[in-house]
Amino acid sequence: MKHSCKQCGNCCVIHWKSFEATHDDVIRWRREGREDILKHLAITSDNPNDQSGTFTSNSCPFLRRNEEQNIYCCDINDTKPFNCKNYPDDGVCEYTTNLN
Ligand code: SF4
Ligand code: SF4
Numbered sequence: 001m002k003h004s005c006k007q008c009g010n011c012c013v014i015h016w017k018s019f020e021a022t023h024d025d026v027i028r029w030r031r032e033g034r035e036d037i038l039k040h041l042a043i044t045s046d047n048p049n050d051q052s053g054t055f056t057s058n059s060c061p062f063l064r065r066n067e068e069q070n071i072y073c074c075d076i077n078d079t080k081p082f083n084c085k086n087y088p089d090d091g092v093c094e095y096t097t098n099l100n
């Protein structure tokens with residue numbers, strides 16, 4: 001069943017600390033020159049084949065509220081982390097409340 005996102009922002013808040021950046025995310029952001037994203041990451045490995053990292057901020061710096069539409073948007077939607085793109089990987093999300 002295809003998941004239909006309501007853009008409530010719950011997953012961005014609830015799962016932020018468990019969302020790690022994959023090796024491919026980091027390589028892509030370096031290629032794209034996305035220092036604005038990379039500055040929020042801790043990458044501990046020197047291994048060029050494992051440049052995955054963890055986000056250091058307590059909340060996602062890319063989550064934006066659209067007041068007019070009463071929804072949340074991702075500032076880096078075109079290049080957001082794999083784990084965000086893949087969410088919810090089991091087709092079940094936290095969206096339970098109709099905000100409107
Ligand atoms: S919790 Fe579900 S509906 Fe809400 S933003 Fe995340 S994926 Fe979309
Ligand atoms: S990067 Fe985008 S999709 Fe991922 S948690 Fe932040 S706002 Fe949500």
